[in-house]
Amino acid sequence: MLKDEVIGYDIGALDATSLQVLNEPSRPASRKSYAYCFRGGPPGKEAILYEYNAVDHKDFVNDWFAGFKGTLHCDADPFFELLFEQTVVNPNHSNAHARRKFEPIARAAQGDGLAKQAMHFLSG
Known part of the structure; x- marks a missing residue:
């Protein structure tokens, strides 16, 4: 339900932070994973969500924001490229x-x- 608030509002924010996970099944410890912070929602129903992802970062972010229409505040990380190929998502870069x-x-x-x-x- 929190994700629905973020997706349903026309202003959002996104940030990704790399991290190293030790002893993760089927992954070497040297491979980067990411923790994502998603923020959005209308006034009075703001939501902040964190999610871990280990693979296919472009697809993960694009799928997470399926249905979002509006402006997204984020950096210019290449993981976000697929989002901005859509005309309904506008970048507001940091x-x-x-x-x-x-x-x-x-x-x-x-x-x-x-x-x-x-x-x-x-x-x-």
Whole structure:
């Protein structure tokens, strides 16, 4: 029922975090799995769901959002490509991953270089 609230509303959010699972049947410990966080639902009926998935990430995400129509806030992970091939799902991408590239450079740099300017832009 919680998933129905997320799918039935026109604004949602999605994030995937990689993790390593040890001693999982039929999978080497070196292979990445993912925990997904799905968020959405109308005001007063918001829902946050977490789900583990070990294989076929593009199909998993696409199938999970079957029937969703609206805007989805997420990063630009390739796992989400199938969703955005549909004209009924619009991406609203996060800049969090772009920020990660500039942060160590900005901390190490002397003066006000491009990395610090990018950090200022991304933080606003």
